Amino acid sequence: MSLDTDDIKAIARLARLKIDEADVPLYANNLSSILDLVEQMNSVNTEGVIPMSHPLDVAQRLRDDVVTENNQREEFQRIAPATRDGLYLVPRVIE
Amino acid sequence: MTDFYRMTLAELSAMLQAGELSSTDLTEHYLSRISQHDAGLNSFITVVEDQAMAQAAEADRALQNGDAGPLTGIPIAHKDIFCSRGIRTSCGSKMLDGFISPYDATVVSNFKQAGVITLGKTNMDEFAMGSSNETSFYGPVRNPWNTDAVPGGSSGGSAAAVASRLAPAATGTDTGGSIRQPAALCGITGLKPTYGLVSRYGMIAFASSLDQGGPMAQTAEDCAMMLNVMAGFDHRDSTSIEIELPDYSAGIDQSISGLRIGLPREYFDEGLDPGVKAVIQAALEQYRDLGAELVEIDLPNSGLSVPVYYVVAPAECSANLSRFDGVRYGYRCENPSDLNDLYTRSRGEGFGAEVKRRIMVGTYALSAGYYDAYYLKAQQCRHLISDDFREAFKNVDVIMGPASPETAFNLGEKAEDPVSMYLSDIYTIAVNLAGLPGMSIPAGFVDGKPVGLQIIGNYFEESRLLNVAHKYQQQTDWHRQIPEDYT
Incomplete structure (x- = not known):
């Protein structure tokens, strides 16, 4: 599998990652060789094999829908890049 | 003192x-x-x-x-x-x-x-x-x-x-x-x-x-x-x-x-450094002296481990690391022009190259139209890998082999080639894919660099692994050696 520079730009956009233009060919190269490695999977016939969702075949545990956490907004917002009046600040979204 | x-x-x-x-x-x-x-x-x-x-x-x-x-x-x-x-x-x-x-x-x-x-x-x-x-x-x-x-x-x-x-x-x-x-x-x-x-x-x-x-x-x-x-x-x-x-x-x-110690043929093939192999074989002989029986086994799908891992791990990492958005905690870029710029530059500047590579591999594998070919296929292969172990543990108590195909490589030696770096985990990855417990214990040296013996157990058999490792450590002193410059 070979990815070109346009593919890399499209993937980076989906992943919300800014990639320097100069680095795009190297990423294309690296990702293509990783996908070549990955494609060794295709040597095996997996028809009818159940995909593994948990090593111990355990189902997701559920709990009662009750409040278990205290409000710690102030403590958590102390480590935020920018807040005001209990809100997280980001650049203006709506003009 | x-x-x-x-x-x-x-x-x-x-x-x-x-x-x-x-x-x-x-x-x-x-x-x-x-x-x-x-x-x-x-x-x-x-x-x-x-x-x-x-x-x-x-x-x-x-x-x-x-x-x-x-x-x-x-x-x-x-x-x-x-x-x-x-x-x-x-x-x-x-x-x-x-x-x-x-x-x-x-x-x-x-x-x-x-x-x-x-x-x-x-x-x-x-x-x-x-x-x-x-x-x-x-x-x-x-x-x-x-x-x-x-x-x-x-x-x-x-x-x-x-x-x-x-x-x-x-x-x-x-x-x-x-x-x-x-x-x-x-x-x-x-x-x-x-x-x-x-x-x-x-x-x-x-x-x-x-x-x-x-x-x-x-x-x-x-x-x-x-x-x-x-x-x-x-x-x-x-x-x-x-x-x-x-x-x-x-x-x-x-x-x-x-x-009963199972020795997977696949863990002793041509990819294994001869010096490391000799150390591991000497350790296995010591186990035989302790009364253990060595049994050759097959883990036929173990060659799939690295390819499967490099779908499953990047896919999950691309989802997990999406939480780093420059908004609630962590790095935020300077002077973002809009929200998208805030996300993409905070992530682009905050993550290093290897993390970005894996996020992109995962994003690609999970993107529309590719899910079946990558993630689903990988999870199916994962089942085959896990079944190999299930089968093996019907006949043996633990599995042993090298933890790494070679001793410590030099800084920079593999840094430019992600795939060669990935292959250094060739003997350890299958254990994670199957969810099993595994150990590495010191078993000797090659040219002054340590070699680790890997011991793999069945689910929740940590006590047995620790017991098996301890008996070896009572007979050897590899684990007590300290590099000279730090004594």
């Missing part, structure tokens, strides 16, 4: 309990070793002297009041992936360089409750993605046995710190070999428990279906003491397993006569 650093947790514990040593003196001893030796190793990202000394004073009070557990007063280091309240928890990334965790990981709080002192946070590959500790934002860690060489990764800082006895033990995490491979390359004992045994709460997520925390120490006996503190059900981890826990120290001294 006594050479406390030469002692194991078990020995230090006995001295602390007997009042022959105070936690304050012991903690000071290790802090001074860190300041003396770590500049050349870079095994710590953060050292917390004041907090460690305060914890030690508290531990000394508990020891005097007869209020102490087996590990009370022992100082250890935590991999910088475990959130620790009030301490920077960077995960080896610029993204979290300024992140002071507002809470403790369950592993950290378990150790606190047991009276264990935190010396600091150890260096690691960025977000645990790497096998050499070269992807850390804080620079590479060096191998104490040979400072031109890497310590392995991703728990490279923990492995180097324990190998050089800057800490008597440390915590690590293992997603594809990140406890066992650095333990092997640095000549220490490391255990990756069964998936779900140790809580993942507060352990910064890389690939959630594979990540598992575990102990890294000098001996199996010490790993057992640590696992007694680390293991246990946690309602805060949705994949935590609720089982009755044994005392991992209790059965450690049992005879292993009659033990």
